[in-house]
Amino acid sequence: MEAVLSGGPWFVNGHIIGMEKWTPKFSPLSLKGLTSRIWVRMLHLPLHCWDEKNISRMASMIGKPLMMDGNMFQWERREFARVSVRIKIDQSLPLGVWVESLSGRFF
Template identity: 60%
Template sequence: MENVLENSRKLTNALVIKVFGDNIPFYVINSELRRQWSGFGNFRLTMLGKDWVLCSCENAEIMDSILYEGPWFVKGHIVGIDKWTTSFSTNSLKGLSALVWIRLPNLPLYCWDDINICRIASLVGKPFLLDGNMIQWNRREFARICVRINLDEQLPLGVWVEGDSTKFYQRVEYEKVSKLCFKCCKIGHLMVNCPVCKSAEVINKTGLPDPVVNSDVLKVNSEVITNVDPEEHGYGPWMQV
């Protein structure tokens, strides 16, 4: 136990990092992150396996700068970051988060202000950065905001927005999310490697009927939408920018 406590003490200012891209060599990750974080101070990167990287920072200030600034990308792929804890496992994404730019297409004009955009985006993740350029654009195709999302949770297709006298469903689109499963809608794998699909295959081998998805009735945030276009409201490439 003394050794465990000593090892944990050495990792007080350590971060665990995962790049959500396929077959990215460690030397590329090391080079890209060192270039982006060069102004923060001294840190050391160590490969842990299963595409995980340990970032040992010289002090807490450097760790906080890396953790709370961003968003960070390696070759266009999202970088998930979390503080190291004794509960960390390379087999789980629990606790891992990343800053992701989202778009709110066709946002009603009466919601087009900083406060309402942030409140709507907070239903997806914690608002972090607001694209100031969008207020100056000569068009209102979409609002754009950066939010921190938990990478072990399902990405919402959209959110319900309810005011004093109106209620509408706001779609959400995600930028630079390369590894997104359109079966379970989680970041980190594609449909061919989806654990939900594999579970369905196991059930099918027992002789039970295949699961049926009714494209005419979809549930979103405990609300039922009928007679919808599955391409507009179902999981698919249209969620990505």
């Protein structure tokens, strides 16, 4: 059970499935404490940011990074980076994040 709960996200019939352990404090009327996995697309990244470590750092400013789209590391597909992150549903998403890089700040 623990391996299933902590090992995801899982792919079932082409869909991403995530599971969380139920607690007695769960209320279907409240979003407090609920999380969801979403895909975040990062556009216009400088070339020196195209590695797993930097993309994971940027994604962690939005939520907890879970997995990266493996296609984004192919040279012909470098339009954007795509990362799955776990976010808290009761908190708003940022429109972007400021990143300090060797060539200056970018959003």
